[in-house]
Amino acid sequence: MTNTFWYTRCPVPTAFSLAVLNGWIAQDLQTEGIAFRSLATTPDRSARQSHFQQTQPNFFRQGGNTPPLFSRAAGRDVRLIGLSFNESLRVILVRPDSDIRSVADLRGKRISIPRRLADPVDFWRTTVLRGFSDVLAANGLRLQDTVPTEVRIARAYVDSAQDARRAEDSLWRADFMLGHQREEAEALIRGEVDAIFSQGAIAAITQGFTGARAIFDSQDTARWVNNDAPLTLTVTGDLLDRRPDLVDRVVAQTLRAATWARAQERQAKRLIAIESGLPEDLVDRAFSPRVHEQLGLSLDDTLIARLESQNRLLVDHGFIDRPVDFTRFIDFGPLVRAQALLAETPVPAIAAAE
Structure with a gap:
């Protein structure tokens, strides 16, 4: 068995990220002689692409749900071992001088639907399609009532990934987040589209640098489903089958990080800011004043139902050829066993990073 476990995480609020940044997972695995390394520490482009396609062996990922669903639908042995759900900003933005004042005014207007030409997993296209569809539906409109307008993006996500030396570094620096919605923002400013959808840290950044006006602005995501709602914690089946005990320990450290965040609001939000490329x-604004309390892991029926809804959307829009079989995708064991581990040692013995 390899002495290296690999991981990646999206630039969103997760307890997994906090456990990584505080060094807890790495320190725990080090006692077994195992290195815990970010994909950012390898220059191998195909390995970095595992952030989206999950082809790397011995691999953990927490972040948006679209890539794991893509990977599982493509036949890769990816296992879902936890879900998290935090409030997140949703906005529909128009130019400051636009005559569009409400969602109802989007009838017959050009809405931006991005297409990433170099990315086999176009999670942002799925995000925008779902975002617009759900907001329009809540206001009595359908996607067909607007003029979906494709904004083509030539650069690949991994082109903007950072080279890192520290094992805990993320693939995604702040400049990646600052430029995430660049082409859509340019299309809006030039008048090529009338409205763009955004969410989370990307929404706060995009609205800030464009000065765009929001005709829909909400952090109340209790009923919403999207790539970030819920977020998924996954592991490759090769690792889970060989060393379930170590997978359990990674999940336990993630749960401990969620507990730590609830008690350490300021420190947790500082790390969330670093992860998401935001000023503190x-x-x-990007998430919620309560975001530090919303990082726990679960596999409850409500969150699974939301993920199944996202699965249906990917099939209905032709992003994946077949629905994911959730009975084979979800493994409840690591979360249950990690909770038992915590019950035995409820107080983390490892100090947080400075």
């Missing part, structure tokens, strides 16, 4: 004073 935008964390509450």
Whole structure:
């Protein structure tokens, strides 16, 4: 068995990220002689692409749900071992001088639907399609009532990934987040589209640098489903089958990080800001003042139902050829066993990073 476990995480609020940044998972695995390394520490482009396609062996990922669903639908042995759900900003943005004042005014208007030409997993296209569809439906409109307008993006996500030396570094620096919605923002400013959808840290950044006006602005995501709602914690089946005990320990450290965050709001939000490429004073705007309390892992029926809804959307829009079989995708064991581990040692013995 290899002495290296690999991982990646999206630039969103997760307890997994906090456990990584505080060094807890790496320190725990080090006692077994195992290195815990970010994909950012390898220059191998195909390995980095595992952030989206999950082809790397011995691999953990927490982040948006679209890539794991893509990977599982493509036949890769990816296992879902936890879900998290936090409030997140949703906006529909128009130019400041636009005559569009409400969602109802989008009838007959050009809405931006991005297409990433170099990315086999176009999670942002799925995000925008679902975002617009759900907001329009809540206001009595359908996607067909607007003019979906494709904005083509030539650069690949991994082109913007950072080279890192520290094992805990993320693939995604702040400049990646600052430029995430660049082409859509340019299309809006040039008048090529009338409205763009955005969410989370990307929404706060995009609205800030464009000065665009929001005709829909909400952090109340209790009923919404999207790529970030819920977020998924996954592991490759090769690792889970060989060393379920170590997978359990990674999940336990993630649960401990969620507990730590609830008690350490300021420190947790500082790390969330670093992860999501935000100034600290935008964390509450991009997510919620309660985001530090919303990082726990679960596999409850409500969250699974939301993920199944996302699965249906990917099939209905032709992103994946067949629905994912959730009875084979979900493994409840690691979360149950990790909770038992915590019950035995409820107080983390490992100090947080400075």
